[in-house]
Each structure stands twice: as structure tokens, then as C-alpha cells.
Amino acid sequence: MSAPVDxxxxxxxxxxxxxxxxxxxxxxxxxxxxFGPAVGGNAADVVxxxxxxxxxxxxxxxxxxxxxxxxxxNPAPENTESLQATAQRNAAVVVLDQRWATxxxxxxxxxxxxxxxxRAAVLDTVATAPVGTDIGxxxxxxxxxxxxxxxxxxxxxLVTRGPHGxxxxxxxxxxxxxxxxxxxxxxxxxxxxxxxLTDDGGVSATLPSPVAxxxxxxxxxxxxxxxxxxxxxxxxxxxxxxxxxxxxxxxTIPSDLQRFAATSESIATxx
Amino acid sequence: xxxxxxxAPLGVGIxxxxxxxxxxxxxxxxxxxxxxxxxxxxxxDPAVAESxxxxxxxxxxxxxxALLGDPAVEIVAICSPHQFHAEQVIAACRAGKKAVLCEKPxxxxxxxxxxxxxxxxxxxxxxxxxxxxxxxxxWLAAQENWDDLxxxxxxxxxxxxxxxNARFEDFATEIITRPAGGSPDYSDPEVIKGALRGGxxxxxxxxxxxxxxFTPDFKDIEVLEARHVRPFGYVISLRTPTRTIELRAAMNNxxxxxxxxxxxxxxxALRIDFTPSYVQAGSAVATFSKSGGTTGAVTxxxxxxxxxxxxxxxxxxxxxxxxxxxxxxxxxxIDDLTFALDIADATVARFDARxxxxxxxxxxxxA
Numbered sequence: 001m002s003a004p005v006d007x008x009x010x011x012x013x014x015x016x017x018x019x020x021x022x023x024x025x026x027x028x029x030x031x032x033x034x035f036g037p038a039v040g041g042n043a044a045d046v047v048x049x050x051x052x053x054x055x056x057x058x059x060x061x062x063x064x065x066x067x068x069x070x071x072x073x074n075p076a077p078e079n080t081e082s083l084q085a086t087a088q089r090n091a092a093v094v095v096l097d098q099r100w101a102t103x104x105x106x107x108x109x110x111x112x113x114x115x116x117x118x119r120a121a122v123l124d125t126v127a128t129a130p131v132g133t134d135i136g137x138x139x140x141x142x143x144x145x146x147x148x149x150x151x152x153x154x155x156x157x158l159v160t161r162g163p164h165g166x167x168x169x170x171x172x173x174x175x176x177x178x179x180x181x182x183x184x185x186x187x188x189x190x191x192x193x194x195x196x197l198t199d200d201g202g203v204s205a206t207l208p209s210p211v212a213x214x215x216x217x218x219x220x221x222x223x224x225x226x227x228x229x230x231x232x233x234x235x236x237x238x239x240x241x242x243x244x245x246x247x248x249x250x251x252t253i254p255s256d257l258q259r260f261a262a263t264s265e266s267i268a269t270x271x
Numbered sequence: 272x273x274x275x276x277x278x279a280p281l282g283v284g285i286x287x288x289x290x291x292x293x294x295x296x297x298x299x300x301x302x303x304x305x306x307x308x309x310x311x312x313x314x315x316d317p318a319v320a321e322s323x324x325x326x327x328x329x330x331x332x333x334x335x336x337a338l339l340g341d342p343a344v345e346i347v348a349i350c351s352p353h354q355f356h357a358e359q360v361i362a363a364c365r366a367g368k369k370a371v372l373c374e375k376p377x378x379x380x381x382x383x384x385x386x387x388x389x390x391x392x393x394x395x396x397x398x399x400x401x402x403x404x405x406x407x408x409x410w411l412a413a414q415e416n417w418d419d420l421x422x423x424x425x426x427x428x429x430x431x432x433x434x435x436n437a438r439f440e441d442f443a444t445e446i447i448t449r450p451a452g453g454s455p456d457y458s459d460p461e462v463i464k465g466a467l468r469g470g471x472x473x474x475x476x477x478x479x480x481x482x483x484x485f486t487p488d489f490k491d492i493e494v495l496e497a498r499h500v501r502p503f504g505y506v507i508s509l510r511t512p513t514r515t516i517e518l519r520a521a522m523n524n525x526x527x528x529x530x531x532x533x534x535x536x537x538x539x540a541l542r543i544d545f546t547p548s549y550v551q552a553g554s555a556v557a558t559f560s561k562s563g564g565t566t567g568a569v570t571x572x573x574x575x576x577x578x579x580x581x582x583x584x585x586x587x588x589x590x591x592x593x594x595x596x597x598x599x600x601x602x603x604x605i606d607d608l609t610f611a612l613d614i615a616d617a618t619v620a621r622f623d624a625r626x627x628x629x630x631x632x633x634x635x636x637x638a
Binding site: 121122124126128131159160162164165167169176177179181183184185186187188189197198199200201202221223226 | 425426428430432495496498499500501502504506508510515517519521523524525526527535536537538539540560561562568
């Protein structure tokens, strides 16, 4: 018989929109020692908001009202400077739950890609999303994931954009071309494919939608063969909540907002 | 299965005995000995002509006239450098042969293409162009099953990642006399433009007939972006009033090939994964996926089948030569060619000097 674990449980409250978009009930239920719903009229430790335009003000308001943590689901590009200051002042943790950029496989992809970007010949990436998806949101989520994996994109520019998707162009630090395409179709599961090629191999990653705990598939190819990185059966939603818990316990500030600011700046140039 | 089992195999003559003939056509023909047999090999290098002909027990020569004058040659395959194609196709038709295979591109401009078509019609000699993917059983199976996808698709992609040709040539045969590699001046924008044109006419051209099949308004093609990929490849964004088309290619030193064609509509998608050229690795696999509403996408795969598009070309030629099949409309060949030429011209025109720092290879980069 094991002794009970002494774990702090944080209470959670989500707006209806965020509850649905972030599958909050499932994520919280899968971390029952760490999180639980706020009961009665008690203020929650963690507030979950949807990332529609104006979310930075909503998040700042939640922090000043006493929230120790804020989860933002699918944040739209927005200036985060003021929110960063508010979070810092109140020692609050703000984490972003992004469709693809917060997939738990991303750190491994980032490591693999960053070690190759100096030798990159081309980076090709395609995002697919269901019919009816907001093209601007798709592009923002797509770019956020690519930047997270491959680093900053220079000369980011839209080539074409329409109801069926978009094509954008950029270059990596070594001037290798980056080709970005978004395709709206109901015939493929929503997801992002990224392939970085070098002269003798590369890295390819397939990131699934967070609606289920499908694992990302990450393959690293070199002269000796191909390595499939360990699969992680955890959705981007749950990985976000696990990260939130770590920061709340440790009293550390995540880099989500800083990183998001850099990506938002790139995306702003596209519109 | 052959439909000519009771007849003598048709005699084949091949103009040009370079790596494509050695590594692609002869191994393909070796699998079709019941319907086709090589009778004559011509190459401007007499030693190459003799050596390659000896492999298959065929006659050899160094001139077009000698091959066309050989009565044992009933079908002519033109595997010479691009600039000779038109002249040789016309000569083969006038020589009264039963069918002609011309490696792509079959002409260097629309005028030549029209001339060829006129001669083919006049002489009644059927011509096919060696766009091997259009003869791949995986593509043909997709064609049987794609419903209205060519009309409803809004996005088309061609993606090619290939090791150097030699890697697969050496799996297919024992090559003699590979062409020497050049040393292009990479600082010269004209060299890079030549490489982009070579990428279209030597590599993308394999799949441009497929793309055109999914692009009803192909005559209104526009190149939006064209970039070179080192050491050889391209990233090209195209559009018509109804289609977004993306072309990607990278030839490098990887061991891992990938050659795919994709088309997407709102509720259906097709992906075709082709096998590498040269090796006899069977057909492509075509995968359809359709929107299944709340139950997710439904996928169906067709293939792989036992032979590839090169063998498919030869089977088609045998059928044309014996009159059991009809040739493609001449306009199809002309439209395929002018589509490729339009894209090549527009790609070069779009080329931006900012992307001119990368190396190049000449046209005819890949079989």
C-alpha cells in the first residue's frame, strides 16, 4: 500500500467557448490529482479563456481578479506586451493551448530540426483543415507550429490566399526556401506535415489535431537509415495543462507569451 | 497478360543507347519477351551501340537511316537528346513503322508538336510520349475510380524527392558511358534560370500531364513564385482561375525517394505514391480519401500492381502497333507539351535574382 501523494490541486473555471475548444473537461479529468473544477462561487486558481480577438485583455482581467494561472485556447495573433507585464507583476502563469505548436512531440522535433537547419535545402509544410475553417486562424496556427519547430522565418510572404487555402513563402536562416501551404478539405484529418530536407536526409513530422490523443509521427532520416522518434499518446491540450502544473508548482514563468509575440509579429506582416 | 501470345513478338528499334535505354527500357522489354523483342540499337557512339545491342542480341548502327531502314524494326523508341525528337519522330512515321514512342518532351515548341501530329495523322502511325506515370497501373486505377474529382479539385500538388539517378540505375543494370557532369557557373543567373527550365522540362514534366488532367482551365496557368532548391530542385507555386498548384522537387544524396501526386476537393482527395524510376518496383499506389462527416475520413487504396509505367508504355505500344487500341488524341499530346512549355517559360520569367546563388544541372535531369 502506498502513501498518499501530497499534491496541490488547482481549481479550474472555463468559459463555455473555451471549454469546448480546449476539451477542458477531458484534460482536467485526465490530471485529477493536479486539477479539479471550481465549486460554488469560489474563485478558481486557473481560468480558461478562448483565444478570440481581445483575449489578452480577458486574460489580464482574470489575473487581476486573482487567477494564478490562465490557459488560452487557440489564441489569435495579438500584441501580448501588456499581458506579459500583468502576468509578471502578479506572478501569474499564462500558457497557450495551440492546435499544433503545443503538441508534446514538438520539443523533439525542434531539437532534430534545429540541428539540421544550417544544412537545410528546403522546408515544405502543408496544413489541412476542415471546410469552414477560418483561413486566418489556420495560417496563424500553422506558422506558430513551423516557427516552433524550425526557428524564425525570414521574408515571410503570402503568395496566394482564398477560400480553399493559402500559399506562403519564406526562407530559413541559411536562405533555404520555405514553402507553406494550407488546404481546406474534409477528406483528410486536420493536421500539419512538415518536411525539412538536407543534402542526405532530413526530418519529417506529422502533427495531428488535438481532438484525440493521436501521436505525432516524427522521423529523422540520415545516411544510416531512418529513426522513428518515440510516439507520445497525449493531446496538445493535455500537454498544455501538464506544463501549466509544472510552472504553477515551481513558480516559474513560461515563455509562451514571448514566443507568441515573435510569431504574431511575423503573421502580422502577412495581412 | 499479353494479347499477342500467338503472334511473333514485334521488333523494336531504339534511337539512343544512354542510361535511360540501358536501365529502363531494356529491363522493361526483358519482361515482355512474348510480345516485344529488341531488333536494333542506334547510338552516335559506335562502341556504345555495339555493346548495348550485344546485350539483347540486336543489330546496331550509328545512324537514324540505318535503324529506320531495318525491316525488322516495327516499333521505334526515340531516346535521343531532346533537340532531335521532332525530326526523328517525323522520320519514323514516314518510314512506315507501326508505332512510335518518343521520350518526353516530344518537341521543343508548339509548332514542332503540330507538325508531328500532322505527320502522324497523314501516315496513320500512332505516337505516344514517354510520360510514364500516365501509363502506371496505379494512375490508371485511380482514373477508373476518381468520379468527378478532376472537375471539383481546388488544389493539386506534385512532390518529388530523389537520390541521384545513378543510385537506381545501378540497381537496374550495369551502366556503360554515363554522361559527364558539368561544372556550371553558379554565380550566373542565366545558369540558374537554365536549371529551373531543366527542372520543369526534365523532372516536373513527368507529372504535368497528371496535373493538367485535374486542371480544366490549364490554358490560364500563371506562375506566382519560382525558387531553386540546392543542389537541384524547385519550389514553384502556380494558379489558374480555379486551381492552386504546387510543385516541389529536390534531388540530393538521400537514399529515401518520395514521389507523390495529390489532388484535393472539399470532400475528396487522391494521393498517388509512385515508385522510383529505373528499378522495376511495381506500380504506384493510389489512395482516395473521402469526407465521412462525423465518422471521419474514409480511405480506399488501389495497388500496388506488378508493373510500372515504363512497362505500361511498352504494353500500350504493342497494343497500338497491332491495332487493338487507339492512340491518344493528337491534341492531348500537344496540350501536354504546351502546358509544360508555358510553365517553363513563366517560371524563368518569374525567377528572381535574389534566389540565384544555388547550383544547377542541365536539362534532361531525370528519366
